[in-house]
Amino acid sequence: MLSFLSRRLFVAFCVCVTVSALSFALMFLSGDPAIAIAGAGGRAEDAEAIRIAYGFDRPLIVQYLDWIGSAVTGDLGQSIYFNLPVTEIIGNRVGVTLTLGFISFLVALAVAVPLGIAAALRPNGWIDRIALIIAVSGQAIPSFWLGLMAIVVFGVWYGMVPISGAESWQGFILPVIVLSYYAVPELMRITRSGMIDVLATDYVRAARAKGLPMHLVISRHALRNAVLPLVSLAAVQLGQLLSGSIVIESVFALNGLGRLAWESLLRSDLPVVQAIILVLSLLYVLLTTCADILNAVLDPRLRGAT
C-alpha cells in the first residue's frame, strides 16, 4: 500500500512539474509575449518596456524557475488588465466554477448510477432503452447549444428561471442541468457495462447460490466491484466538468474561472490564462490521484501490487 502510494504520488508530482512547464511555455507560443501583451497595434517601444518590466529579456529557464518559485508560495503574478494579483482574481472567481462543477457532478452521478444499474439488471428492457436514448442524445448535443436552447425555451418563452448570472441560486438551475446532461452518458455507460460484467461473474452466482437475496447480492457483491472503474471515470469527468464549464459559463454569463480565462485571452492578459490552466491541471491531477487511492482502498488486490 505504501509503495503504491509513494509511486502514485511521485508520478503525480512529475505530471505537475511538466504541466506547469507547459502552461508557462504557452506564453511563448505566439513568439514574443511582450508583443502579444502590447497588442497587434502596439508600438515597438511599448513592447520593449513590457519586455523589461516583465523580465522577458531573461533566459527562459530563469523566468520559469522564477514563476514556478513564486507559484509555490501562492503568487501567480500580476494581471496586466486588472493590475491585481492573479491569485486574488482567481480566488474571487473560482467559487462559481467549483459550485457549478460539483453540483453538476453530483446531479450527474445521482442520475447516471441508478439508471445504469437499472439498465444493467434488465438489458434491452424499457429502462435500458430510455438510458440508451439519454446517452446517445447527451453525447450528440453540443452543451453550449443546449444551453442556448434552454434559455430560449425556459427563460424567454416560459420565463421560468433567470437566464443569466448567478445572483440567486435559480441562476444555477439551467447551467447545472446542461452540464450534468453532458456528463451523464459516460458515467451511465460505465456503470451499466461494469454492472453487466459483474453480474455475469461466478462470484455473483456463488453469492446467489449461498441463498442471499438479490438486493444483497447487488449491494454487497456487485456494486462494490462495478464501482471500481466508475471511480476513475468519475474523477476524470469531474475534472472535465470543472475545466469544460468555460463554454457554459460564457453561455449563461456566469463569472467563473472559465469565463475569466476566455475574457483574459481576448484581452491578452496572459498571466491570468497561464495561472488558470495551471490551477485546472493541478486540480485534475489531484482528482485522479485521489481516485487511484480510493480504488486501492476499495480493491484489496491493488494494495498488494506495486
Next chain:
Amino acid sequence: MTEATMETTRPSAWRKMLGNTGVMIGGTLLAVIVAIAVLAPVLAPHDPLAQDLTRRLLPPFWHDRAVPEHILGTDHLGRDYLSRMIHGARVSLGVGLGVILVSGAIGITLGLLAGYFGGWIDMVISFAITTRLSLPIVLVALAAVALGGASLTTLITVLGLLLWDRFAVVTRAAAQGLRHQEFIMGLRAIGASRARILFLEILPNMRATILVVVSLEVANVILLEAALSFLGLGVRPPTPSWGLMIAEGRDNILFDPWLIALPGSALCLLVLAVNLFGDGLRDITGPARK
C-alpha cells in the same frame, strides 16, 4: 496465415454490419452529410458569403414572412442561411478529417512504440499521455488558437497536437496484446525488421480498433470545433461554421431562435450519425477499450 483468417472473417463482419441498425442509420446519415459537403458548391442556391443588407433576418419557409428564394431565411447580414448551412458541413467534416490525420498519426505512432517496445519507452509515452490528459483541453486549445492567430490551419494543427491521447491509449493496449502473438514472434525469429513488424504486421491487425477510435474522435473534434468557433476563437468569420453561426445568431435568439436552432440541429445530426456509426462498429468488432 493472416490472409486466410481475413478471408473467413470478412464476409461475416459485413453481414453483421448490415444487420446492425446503428451502423446502417449512422452510415446512411453520414454518407448523406458527406455528399452534401462534397457537393456544396453545386447544391448551395446562393454564395454563402454574399451579403444583402436589404434582406436581413428573413425567416425560414414555415413563417408567413418567408421568401421562396431563401428557404431557410437569411442571417443578420442578409446571407442565405441554407447555403451557409450546406457549406458549414464542409468546415465541420474538413476540420474533423484534418485533425484526425494529425492526431491519429501522432497517437498511433506513440501507442505502437509504447505497446511494442515496453520498458522505458512505454514509461515515457505513458507519462506523456497522463500529462496530456491533465491539461484542460478547451482552455489550452483556446489559448493556443488565440496566440497562434485564429485560422483553419492553426485550429487543425492545435487540435491535432492535443487530441492524440485516445489513439495512443488504444493502440498501446492493442500492440501490447499483439506483441506476444505467435505470428509476430515468428517474424521476429526470422529477423524481420522492427519497422516492418510495427507498420506492416501489427498496424494492419488493429484496423478495426483504430476505425472505432477514429469515429469517436471525429465526433469529439466536430463538437470542439463548434465550441471554439462559438467562443470566437476557432473558425474565423465570415467562413460558415455551424458553431460560428450559432454565436452570430445568439444576439437575435429572442426573436429569431431558428438562427441557432438550425445549425445546432445540423451539428447534433452529424455527431449523432458519427456516434451511431462508431458505436455500431464497436459492437461488431468486439470490445475496444475507450
Next chain:
Amino acid sequence: MMLDIRDLRVSLPTERGLLNAVRGVDLQIARGQTLCLVGESGCGKSLTATSIMGLLTRQAQITTDRFEMAGQDLTRKPAAGLARMRGRDVAMIFQDPTSALNPTLTVGRQLTEGVMRSEKLSRRAAEARAVEMLERVGISNPAARLAQYPHGFSGGQRQRIMIASALMGRPKLLIADEPTTALDVTIQAQILQLLGELQADLGLSILLITHDLGVVAAIADDVAVMYAGRIVERAPARDLFVRPRHPYTRGLLAAIPVPGVTPRGSALPAIPGRVPGLIGTLRGCAFRDRCAQAAPDCAADPVPRHGIGAGRFVECVNPEEAST
C-alpha cells in the same frame, strides 16, 4: 431420493432463434450418492446444473414434469422454493475458484454472510462455524485466515474455501460444476479425495458435472452421459466403464489411452463429425450423423429407451449391436 427431476427442458432465446439446450433430461440421485454428468462442452450439462439451482438468466425458459429436491416438491413453484433452499439444502461450487470468490470481500465475510441470514446466526457463531469448515477442508490456521482476501490464497486453497463456503449451510445436496478443471493435476486429486471424504462423513449427495472421465472413475457411483441436451446413457460407474452400451459412450471411452492396453504410438480413435446445432427442433437420434452404426430407423422420433437392469438405461435404436 435426494434429487428427482423428470423431463427437464431449458431453452434460451438467441438472435438466430430458440436454442433448445436441454431437451428432456431425467436425473435421480439417492441420498449419499454421487452422480457424474458427463459430456463434451456445449452438451448442456452446466445449464442443467445451473437450472437446478435456479440461477439461470431471466430469459431462459425452463420446464419440468417433476422436480423434487431434499424431500420437497418444487414442481409447481420452483423459483420460490429454490430461493428458500439455496445455501441450506442445496449448495454449489464452481469451475474457477478464482472468479467464484469476490476479490473485494474477506474470506470470512463470504463464508459467513449466507448462514448469518438464512439461519439468523450471530457473527460470532457464524465465524465459529466458518473456522470449523475451513479446518474440515484442510485450510491451516483457519481463524487467522478469515480476515484475508481471496488473492492471498493459491488456486487449490481457493477451491477448498469454496467447498467450505458451500458446506456452511450444512446442505444435503452439493452441485459441483467442473470443480477440478481449473486446477493442477495433483491438486485435482486432492480436491476429489476431499469431496469423497466429505461425502462419507456428512452423507452428502453430489451432482458432479465434468468432461473428464478420469474424474468419473475416481468419484462416481453413477454416471449419466449427456449428448446434445439429452442423457443418452445412464449406468452405475463400474458397469459403464466395463460395458458401455451407447456408441457415443464407447467413443468417449475409446478416446482415453489405457496404459498397457492401448498400443504405444497408436492413434487414439476420435469421434468424427461435429455436435449438431440445437436451434429449432431436432428429430431422431442427435448422434446419428457421427455414429458408425447409424441406420435409417435412427431418424425416427422418439429414440427408444432400453432399460437394462436397475438404474441403467441407454437411448439408442440398436443398443444390442452397440454392446458388442
